[in-house]
Amino acid sequence: MNKFPVLEIFGPTIQGEGMVVGRKTMFVRTAGCDYSCAWCDSAFTWDGSAKEEIERLTADQIIERLYQVGGSQFDHVTISGGNPALLAKLSELITPLHEQGIEVALETQGSRWQDWFPLIDDLTISPKPPSSMMKTNWTVLDDILQKLKDHDRLSHTSLKVVIFNDEDLKYAEFVHERYPDVDFYLQVGNDDLEENKPASLASELLDKYEWLIDKVVASAKLNRVRVLPQVHALVWGNKRGV
Numbered sequence: 001m002n003k004f005p006v007l008e009i010f011g012p013t014i015q016g017e018g019m020v021v022g023r024k025t026m027f028v029r030t031a032g033c034d035y036s037c038a039w040c041d042s043a044f045t046w047d048g049s050a051k052e053e054i055e056r057l058t059a060d061q062i063i064e065r066l067y068q069v070g071g072s073q074f075d076h077v078t079i080s081g082g083n084p085a086l087l088a089k090l091s092e093l094i095t096p097l098h099e100q101g102i103e104v105a106l107e108t109q110g111s112r113w114q115d116w117f118p119l120i121d122d123l124t125i126s127p128k129p130p131s132s133m134m135k136t137n138w139t140v141l142d143d144i145l146q147k148l149k150d151h152d153r154l155s156h157t158s159l160k161v162v163i164f165n166d167e168d169l170k171y172a173e174f175v176h177e178r179y180p181d182v183d184f185y186l187q188v189g190n191d192d193l194e195e196n197k198p199a200s201l202a203s204e205l206l207d208k209y210e211w212l213i214d215k216v217v218a219s220a221k222l223n224r225v226r227v228l229p230q231v232h233a234l235v236w237g238n239k240r241g242v
């Protein structure tokens with residue numbers, strides 16, 4: 001059995017972002033990322049600061065832990081990271097979850113394809129805008145979306161771009177024009193990752209949400225789109241494990 005690097009297993013909570021926002025879910029957060037976004041809200045998964053907390057678990061052990069933590073109060077698991085798409089054998093986790101009637105979602109940035117992507121029920125691909133300081137490999141992203149289309153999985157797929165500034169909005173317009181058939185989400189960027197008073201953060205983020213809504217409303221290139229904040233950040237701030 002393969003062992004997967006896991007940093008957190010938590011929930012049930014709600015999915016705070018994107019295509020299934022509000023859905024009651026458990027989270028499995030894997031360690032390691034091929035990116036290092038300037039504003040990553042989960043940098044502990046790749047910057048070495050939590051390396052003592054990384055556990056190497058088999059799929060069976062992850063499922064056992066999910067039930068220990070979540071009881072029988074869940075039927076949906078979201079795999080995030082880090083970049084879980086670095087892990088070749090995740091079907092070992094996804095297939096048994098499906099066999100137990102549990103739906104599986106994935107959060108990834110679209111830098112790597114894995115042959116288990118077509119198994120995912122709610123697949124969020126989140127290419128990174130200029131403010132992240134990362135560079136999108138369009139050949140790879142084109143290939144991922146083509147493969148999902150070939151597997152007839154576009155109805156289970158969404159694109160989600162985090163927005164911090166006008167340049168990011170231009171990037172989002174470009175992404176949406178390139179993949180017009182894929183459901184498209186714009187998400188408020190949180191640039192105050194140190195704030196530990198949820199109420200103060202929520203008030204800042206709601207101002208940014210209003211700014212983003214105004215910008216999207218004014219864009220002729222962003223029509224078949226949805227605009228969302230990170231609901232978990234509004235409710236719990238920058239707290240980990242929620």
Ligand SMILES: C[S@@+](CC[C@H](N)C(=O)[O-])C[C@H]1O[C@@H](n2cnc3c(N)ncnc32)[C@H](O)[C@@H]1O
Nearest residue numbers: 039040041042081082083107108109126189190
């Ligand atoms: C931490 S990432 C992990 C999954 C994968 N590496 C990715 O980036 O898609 C989960 C989601 O959080 C978003 N995110 C990260 N930092 C953020 C921030 N400061 N504000 C808003 N969204 C953020 C990412 O863009 C991504 O959509």
Ligand SMILES: Nc1nc2[nH]cc(C(=O)O)c2c(=O)[nH]1
Nearest residue numbers: 014015016017080107232242
């Ligand atoms: N509640 C909640 N929703 C989320 N959606 C995406 C998350 C992530 O960090 O990938 C996340 C998270 O960490 N918590």
Ligand code: SF4
Nearest residue numbers: 033035036037040082
């Ligand atoms: S790709 Fe995701 S986990 Fe990796 S650095 Fe960027 S936001 Fe963080």
Ligand SMILES: [Mg+2]
Nearest residue numbers: 041042080230
């Ligand atoms: Mg998060």
